[in-house]
């Protein structure tokens with residue numbers, strides 16, 4: 182930006198539209214007096230301006246580049262209702278305890294977005310702006326989608342309430358496991374793992390994120406053997422069972438073909454990975470809606486842009502977009518397992534999935550009230566390095582509306598897969614019972630598990646094998662507010 186002269190917005194049209202380069206704040210992308218409208222999309226960016234770049238100008242640049250602006254004045258603005266169409270940065274504050282970083286609030290008029298399109302909304306909000314040179318780094322921390330825009334999305338195809346009704350399972354977390362090893366099993370052996378897990382007491386088994394149709398197991402083989410296992414396990418146990426069949430593939434045509442086959446075999450659920458992209462996700466959600474299928478979403482790939490606090494997109498934003506786009510299950514973290522996840526931050530993601538209105542909750546990373554306008558609820562999935570010995574922590578952190586998924590923590594059991602499943606089901610049921618009786622499971626959990634293990638050798642073996650396993654590493658994605666500050670943000 183070479184020369185600008187005035188700091189404030191330039192109102193004189195002659196000056197404003199003479200050819201050349203102006204500061205973004207001079208062009209009108211900063212308005213400290215702006216009162217966001219109920220119909221505006223709001224975003225909170227964490228920006229790290231380059232040395233010497235004024236934070237307000239940096240915030241204005243974010244508003245500009247993520248809405249209507251480019252680097253130079255264009256007279257064609259005057260052919261539009263540009264005063265309305267410009268996004269407005271309206272507040273900038275230093276991030277507590279992080280010198281050089283600023284929170285910048287930006288409001289976008291609803292007219293800037295196509296109804297029901299995550300692709301369109303994200304092309305603005307995270308389009309060019311994250312590579313913008315005056316910023317060292319930029320992170321979309323949170324967003325508020327106005328009810329008017331929420332109502333243009335169809336949301337989860339099935340939703341948490343209907344899922345429980347279809348499964349006929351209430352009052353406890355659902356229990357699952359990811360089939361392991363991740364890659365390499367033949368269809369027949371894969372089906373054996375699924376049968377044993379389900380018969381042992383799990384509600385669901387699950388394909389891993391990277392199992393599609395590799396040379397060792399064609400997708401049709403997998404689907405056939407898995408559904409044979411599901412049907413046999415349902416018959417033996419008298420419970421509704423399922424196994425998420427991953428239909429992720431190279432093209433939409435392939436995904437539809439796989440989903441149709443899953444349906445024809447009687448599956449209640451299909452699965453996709455986040456890496457298929459927003460448009461594909463919305464298309465698969467439409468397919469699931471039409472075909473009464475639960476849609477499981479594995480957040481494969483998200484850590485490449487959600488984990489670092491200074492740059493990328495927070496997972497709470499991804500979770501909001503996914504609830505709008507429409508998935509029924511979403512991997513949202515475990516806090517205690519092998520993957521990144523500060524407990525409070527992870528609880529924030531769960532609230533985004535499960536609440537009718539998500540309220541501002543700064544210690545959990547939520548900056549805005551979000552009214553979901555009765556959009557269905559997403560069932561969060563806790564998966565990644567968890568085991569029976571953590572059951573009390575998981576239930577204490579996440580409550581009942583969650584799928585607890587133990588892959589290695591089922592398949593790796595020394596007495597075999599079925600024993601692994603029994604251990605998890607017994608641990609789950611004894612903990613829910615203890616909680617319902619009013620016990621303090623957070624503190625008494627280990628004794629409650631040991632007591633149950635006296636009558637359940639699979640649980641005893643699980644605790645002996647994994648009871649001491651913890652993943653105690655510092656979290657990278659934590660809130661900047663230990664408690665809610667007294668001044669409203």
Ligand SMILES: O=C(O)[C@H](O)COP(=O)(O)O
Nearest residue numbers: 359564565566587588589
């Ligand atoms: O995709 C997943 O959720 C993980 O592969 C879970 O596996 P784990 O329980 O063995 O960590």
Ligand SMILES: [Mg+2]
Nearest residue numbers: 359389390391
């Ligand atoms: Mg996995």
